Amino acid sequence: MNAAATPAEVTPNSSTAAAPPAVPPFRAIPDLVREHAAARPNQTALIQGERSVTWSQLDAMADRIAASLQRDGLQPTATVAICSSNSLEYVAVFLGALRAGVTVAPLATQSSPAQLAGMVADSGARHFFVDRGVPAFDTDARRIWLDASGTPSVEQWLAPAGARPLPVAIQPEWPFNIIYSSGTTGTPKGIVQPHGMRWMHVARAESYGYGPESVTLIATSLCSNTTLVCFFPAIARGGCVVLAPPKFDAAAYVALAEKVRATHTMLVPVQYQRVMALPDFGRHDLSSFRVKFCTSAPFHAQLKADILKRWPGGLVEFYGMTEGGGSCILEAHNYPHKLHTVGKPPEGHDVRVIDEHERELPPGEIGEVVGRSGAMMTAYHNQPAKTRETEWYDAQGNRYIRTGDVGRFDEDGFLTLMDRRKDMVISGGFNVYPSDLEAVLRKHPAVADAAVVGVPSEEWGETPVAFVVPAANAPAEEDLRSWANAQLGKTQRLSAIRYIDELPRSDIGKVLKRQLRDSYRP
Numbered sequence: 312m313n314a315a316a317t318p319a320e321v322t323p324n325s326s327t328a329a330a331p332p333a334v335p336p337f338r339a340i341p342d343l344v345r346e347h348a349a350a351r352p353n354q355t356a357l358i359q360g361e362r363s364v365t366w367s368q369l370d371a372m373a374d375r376i377a378a379s380l381q382r383d384g385l386q387p388t389a390t391v392a393i394c395s396s397n398s399l400e401y402v403a404v405f406l407g408a409l410r411a412g413v414t415v416a417p418l419a420t421q422s423s424p425a426q427l428a429g430m431v432a433d434s435g436a437r438h439f440f441v442d443r444g445v446p447a448f449d450t451d452a453r454r455i456w457l458d459a460s461g462t463p464s465v466e467q468w469l470a471p472a473g474a475r476p477l478p479v480a481i482q483p484e485w486p487f488n489i490i491y492s493s494g495t496t497g498t499p500k501g502i503v504q505p506h507g508m509r510w511m512h513v514a515r516a517e518s519y520g521y522g523p524e525s526v527t528l529i530a531t532s533l534c535s536n537t538t539l540v541c542f543f544p545a546i547a548r549g550g551c552v553v554l555a556p557p558k559f560d561a562a563a564y565v566a567l568a569e570k571v572r573a574t575h576t577m578l579v580p581v582q583y584q585r586v587m588a589l590p591d592f593g594r595h596d597l598s599s600f601r602v603k604f605c606t607s608a609p610f611h612a613q614l615k616a617d618i619l620k621r622w623p624g625g626l627v628e629f630y631g632m633t634e635g636g637g638s639c640i641l642e643a644h645n646y647p648h649k650l651h652t653v654g655k656p657p658e659g660h661d662v663r664v665i666d667e668h669e670r671e672l673p674p675g676e677i678g679e680v681v682g683r684s685g686a687m688m689t690a691y692h693n694q695p696a697k698t699r700e701t702e703w704y705d706a707q708g709n710r711y712i713r714t715g716d717v718g719r720f721d722e723d724g725f726l727t728l729m730d731r732r733k734d735m736v737i738s739g740g741f742n743v744y745p746s747d748l749e750a751v752l753r754k755h756p757a758v759a760d761a762a763v764v765g766v767p768s769e770e771w772g773e774t775p776v777a778f779v780v781p782a783a784n785a786p787a788e789e790d791l792r793s794w795a796n797a798q799l800g801k802t803q804r805l806s807a808i809r810y811i812d813e814l815p816r817s818d819i820g821k822v823l824k825r826q827l828r829d830s831y832r833p
Contacts, residue, residue: 334511334514334659334685335514337483337506337507337510338510338513338547339409339481339506339510340406340409340506340509340510340513340543340546340547341373341377341406341409341410341481342481343546343547343549344366344369344370344373344406344410344546345370347366347370347523347549348366348367348369348370348371350549351366351523351549352365352366352367353365353366353367354366354523354551355551356368356369356546356551356552357369357399357402357551357552357553357554358551358552358553358554358571359397359398359399359553359554360556362399364399366549369402369403369406371472371473372403372406372407373403373406373407373410374407374410374474374475374476375407375469375470375471375472375474376403376404376406376407376408376410376411376469377407377408377410377411377413377476377479378411378470378474378475378476379407379468379469379470379474380407380408380411380413380438380476381411381476381477382470383437383438385411385413385437385438386412387411387412387413387479387481387485388412388413388414388485388486389413389414389435389437390413390414390415390416390434390435390436390437390486390489391404391408391413391414391415391416391436391437391438391439391440392415392416392417392418392430392431392434392436392438392439392440392452393405393415393416393417393418393439393440393441393457393533393534394417394418394419394420394422394427394439394440394441394442394445394534395420395440395441395442395444395445395457395458396420396442396444396532396557397529397532397533397554397555397557398442398457398458398554399554400440400457400458400465401440401457401533402533402552402554404440404457404465405417405533406546409481409487410476410479411476411479412479412481412485414434414485414486414487414488414489415487415488415489416430416431416434416436416488416489416490416491416501417488417490417533417534417535418430418431418491418534419491419532419534419535419818420444420445420532420534421818422499423446424446424447424448425448426499427445427446427448428448428449428450429499430491430499430501431450431452432450432451433501433692433693434489434501434692436452437452437453438452438453438455439452439453439454439455440454440455440456440457440465441454441455441456441457441461442456442457442458442460443456443458443460443461455468481506482506483505483506483507483510484505484506484507484689485505485506486503486504486505486506486689487504487505487506487508487509488504488509488539489501489502489503489504489692490502490504490534490535490536490539490633492633500691500692500694500697501691501692501693501694502536502633502634502688502691502692503688503689503690503691503692504536504633504635504688504689505688505689507685507686508635508685508686508687508688509539509543511684511685511686512540512543512544512686513543513544513547513548515544515657516544516545516547516548517548519544519575519601519602519627520574520575520601520602521544521545521547521548521550521575522548522549522550523548523549523550524550524574525545525548525550525551525574525575525601526550526551526552526553526571526572526573526574526575526599527541527542527545527550527551527552527553527573527574527575527576528553528555528564528567528568528571528573528575528576529541529542529552529553529554529555529576529577530555530559530564530576530577530578530582531559531577531578531579531582531819532557532818532819535607535818535819536633537577537579537606537607537819538577540577540604540606540629541575541576541577541604542577545575550574550575553567553571553573555567559582559585561582561585561586561588561589562589562591564582564586565586565589565592565595565597566595568595568597568599568600569595569596569597572599573597573599573600574599574600574601574602574624575600575601575602575603575604576600576603576604577603577604577605577606578603578604578605579605579606579607579608579819579820580605580607580608580609580610580611580614580820581608581816581820582820583605583610583614583618584614587614587617587618587621587622592621593621597622597623597624598623599623600622600623600624601624601625602624602625602626602627603618603622603624603625603626603627604627604628604629605626605627605628605629606628606629606630606631607819607820607821608819608820608821608822609728609746610628610653611750611753612650612651613753615628615643615650616647616650618643619643619644619647625642625643625644625645626642626643626644627640627641627642627643628640628641628643628653628654630653630654630726630728631682632682632712632714633688634687634688634701634712635684635686635687635688635712636681636682636683636684636686636687636711636712636714637656637660637661637662637663637680637681637682637683637684637711637712638656638657638660638662638682638684638686639652639653639654639655639656639657639660639662639725639726640654640655640656640657641653641654641655641725642654646725649723649725651727652721652725652726652727653718653725653726653727653728654725654726655723655724655725655726656682656724656726659684659685660682660683660684661682661683661684661709661711662680662681662682662726663680663681663682663705663711664676664677664678664679664680664681664718664719664720665678665679665681665703666678666679667679669703671705674719674720674721674722674724675719675720675721675722676719677717677718677719677729677742678717678718678719679713679714679715679716679717679732680714680716680717680718680726680728681703681711681712681713681714682711682712682714683709683710683711683712687710687712688712700713701713715731715732715733716728716729716730716731716732717729717730717731717732717735717744728746729744729746729747730744730745730746734764734765734824735765736763736764736765736773736774736775737765737772737773738765738768738771738772738773738774738775738802739770739771739772739802740772741802743765743775743802743803745762745763745764745765745775746763747799747803748763748775748777748795748799748803748805749761749762749763749777751795751798751799752777752779752791752795755791755794755795756782757781757782757783757784757785757786757791758779758780758781758782758785758791759780759781759782760779760780760814761777761778761779761780762777762778762814762822762824762827763775763776763777763778763805764776764778764824764827764828764831765828766806766828766831766833768806774806775803775804775805775806776805776806776807776808776809776831777792777795777805777807777808777809778808778809778811778814778827779791779808779809779810779811780810780811780812780813780814781810785810788807788808788809788810789808791808792805792807792808795808807831807833809831814827815827
């Protein structure tokens with residue numbers, strides 16, 4: 312590892328040296344929904360297939376949800392859980408709960424029954440909103456069915472039409488939602504995000520053209536923070552939100568985007584990859600797009616370049632944690648020579664790099680990325696020890712969130728990510744970054760996708776192994792390994808390559824490297 316820099320050598324990669332722009336005074340998102348309903352009652356707010364609701368209808372639905380929760384005795388900062396595919400009812404429950412000051416725990420439908428039972432219990436949810444896709448398990452929470460596939464349905468549970476809740480003065484420090492981590496590295500952790508954190512996301516949205524004339528196409532699950540960082544700014548700014556079908560189909564997505572004249576969207580890299588691979592992509596009129604967003608997984612420079620070339624509108628990559636802290640933003644259309652990076656910290660975000668002894672490093676040095684800003688989680692729910700593990704404090708006592716990512720800043724203040732710290736391979740005492748090896752493999756025309764993991768080695772401690780999705784006319788595994796190793800440094804060389812039909816991914820497109828490590832057999 313690199314030696315630590317002295318304080319005089321360190322230049323914080325942040326914008327805190329200059330006065331950050333004034334953040335608008337805090338506003339609660341449910342209050343903004345009320346204002347849109349008053350200003351544009353008949354304008355469409357949400358579309359799902361052939362169904363749609365206006366702002367006045369959405370506002371009334373949120374009122375009935377909030378009144379029903381209050382009727383059932385739920386006080387501000389109590390919790391409800393939702394586990395369902397995206398729907399108009401899902402949105403109404405989310406907004407209605409927030410209007411009552413109630414915290415929402417949106418849970419992934421791909422979770423196992425044991426995981427769901429654990430998350431519902433951990434969140435303390437009194438009510439559990441579900442659809443037919445949710446597996447059965449024992450819980451004390453009251454089930455309410457969003458799709459009317461069980462009893463009570465949400466319509467049976469609701470207070471009468473026209474019901475209004477008691478007004479609640481939402482405070483910025485109150486919990487907005489509890490987002491549970493994917494659980495790919497153990498028991499899911501509940502990340503408590505306050506209303507103030509969500510407001511920070513909304514406050515920066517104006518610069519991306521959200522507004523009453525915008526149409527935001529949502530093609531990822533509302534249980535994911537990936538979706539919510541795009542969804543709530545769209546709602547808060549009064550734009551129309553279109554919910555795509557639950558199962559992502561690239562051709563159907565492009566056709567829907569063309570039909571609704573989408574201006575904004577959030578996709579994860581694997582979705583962009585599938586869209587850009589469509590043979591007839593160029594035949595669709597996507598000129599309505601203003602900005603496309605991406606986050607959650609490595610976004611390769613070649614794919615960014617292809618999107619910039621062939622898909623109208625800007626392309627913005629967000630790098631950050633669901634836990635919050637410091638973020639980086641790459642406006643790829645403005646910095647086409649920086650596509651190998653995840654951008655630089657925006658105003659008000661302080662992002663730094665530290666070594667294994669928690670000492671700060673200067674630009675150019677490789678270490679763990681930590682950050683702080685006005686958008687930070689309160690804590691991991693009911694897990695104070697885990698909360699402490701993810702915090703780093705500078706010499707002045709300022710709190711930062713540890714990302715677990717390894718990276719370095721260049722001379723222009725742009726951050727290049729190497730890998731997750733836990734995915735770094737230490738072979739013979741040398742640090743090997745899987746992303747470097749994956750980049751070499753992807754240069755081969757017969758490699759459709761690749762992931763490199765470290766596996767135990769008696770000789771080296773760990774050794775890198777590649778899992779490759781082969782394209783047409785792929786060579787033998789050993790021949791591809793020889794080709795790659797000829798381009799790699801001595802300490803980087805792959806000990807094996809395994810062909811695989813498809814890389815295992817989470818619901819937001821992250822490669823599940825632990826599954827690959829566990830599946831490897833010499």
